[in-house]
Amino acid sequence: MARFTIPAERFPHALVPIRTRAGLVEFSGHVFETDDEDLAAALREVPAVFGITEDDPPEPSRDGEAERPSTRAPKAEWVAYAEKAHDTPASEAEAMTKAELIEKFGG
Known part of the structure; x- marks a missing residue:
């Protein structure tokens, strides 16, 4: 399972929609978790300006x-x-x- 967070200081709302090449992802409470490797890969491609980080990315x-x-x-x-x-x-x-x-x- 991949777990991503988005900075609350930049996105103060509890629900934050982010568009990726794999579709719309909605961060709830500034967190998004997925078992879908393609969706996780798409989130890794989101520009750094959004500040999305992955907890324990796979080695x-x-x-x-x-x-x-x-x-x-x-x-x-x-x-x-x-x-x-x-x-x-x-x-x-x-x-x-x-x-x-x-x-x-x-x-």
Whole structure:
């Protein structure tokens, strides 16, 4: 899930419509969340003057490397990432909390 915010100081209203190449997006409470990757990509293309920022943008995947999950991803995704990208034994990764996984492998 991609999560975007728009600055309240620039757009003081609770509902802020923004036109993208993929259609109209309405920020509610200065936040917009989507699972649609095309819509997320369209929001990333909006001119910087609008001040739209993405919380935890996905890191580009390099060939053969696992993509780091979002901090909002379930613990299971972090466990799988620790196993695949960092050769962590499954039992060790499962024993860690999600916060510990993010702290150790998130950077």
